[in-house]
Amino acid sequence: MKNKILFVLILLFLISGSIPLQSQQSFTLKKDIVVAEGEVQDNIVTFGGVVHINGRVKEGVIAFGGEVIITGEVEDVVLGFGSIITLEPTARIRGDVASIGGTLIKKPGCIIEGDTIYFKTSEDITKLFEEGLRGFLSVSLIPLLLIIKLISVFIWFLLALLITAFFPRQISYASAQIRKSFWPIIGTGLLSIIIFSGLIIFSALLSLVLIGIPILFALIIIGFVIKIFGRVILFYFFGESLINAFGKGKISPLLAVVLGLILVSLVS
Structure with a gap:
């Protein structure tokens, strides 16, 4: 019985991972995505592009940088990492909305049926990431171990959000x-x-x-x-x-x- 439980969990994980490959999933790098009115898309994952959703997304929207403008409907979660997320008055999100280190604009009339998670990074932290190693070494008052721990927590945070969005x-x-x-x-x-x-x-x-x-x-x-x-x-x-x-x-x-x-x- 124990082995069956473990087998079922692993099997569900593998099967679920193969489903998006068979669907109309959009994965782009610095490219605009437009879901026209009446159009249906499954998943959207973008790096640095601009996403216009006027139709319907059956699952989730994940954006790293760039901008997401929603006037239509998203069935699941909307995740933005350093992105500008704009929810127009006609937007309807049936899942959660999470904005990490970016900007979340909710216009009157938009509907979010799930939870809203909004972490807007301070200018100092944003500047630290933009300056890279030079900015990292300039933080002399923070113990190195604490910085490593924070980076580790942040990485796990990103992984947790991604996995939760898909599974x-x-x-x-x-x-x-x-x-x-x-x-x-x-x-x-x-x-x-x-x-x-x-x-x-x-x-x-x-x-x-x-x-x-x-x-x-x-x-x-x-x-x-x-x-x-x-x-x-x-x-x-x-x-x-x-x-x-x-x-x-x-x-x-x-x-x-x-x-x-x-x-x-x-x-x-």
Whole structure:
């Protein structure tokens, strides 16, 4: 039963990852995207481009830099990292809206059915990122370890938002399984770690004769993916538990993951 649970989780993850490849997903680099009125798009991921959504996006919109202008409808989350997000009066977002280090403009009449997360970076932090290494070294009053920790938390924050945007149902299901069968899941996880470590050592020994090199690389990649996905599930689990402790109702996966990340970061 334990192995079946682990197998189902991994299978759901792999199957879900293949779905966007078969759909009308838009992935661009510094290119404008226009979803015309009456047009339907699945996912939109852009780096530095301008996105005009006049029609409907069935899933999520993720923008790194650039600008997102929405007059139509987005079924899921809208994420902006250093982006300008403008919600026109006719805009309707059925999921969450998160703006990290950018600008969020909500005009009267726009509808956000989910949660709104808005972190606007200060000018000093923005200047630090723009100056790069020179700006990084100029911060002499902040301990180096604290800076490394903050960078680590920020990276996990980005990964958590991305994974939650694409796999909200899988994360919610996995968290429910932890709550339902906590100790069996812990036992299965520890056993899996022991077996996986043994496979790593075995493939490293096989690498001496070149046979184990591809196996070793494959195991490293699989372990990296499982670690990221597993940690995001824990973020969701702790965030949801925190909300339940205060007697609040059901919250969105995005907000639960963010709260869990903050809680784990503060504790660690």
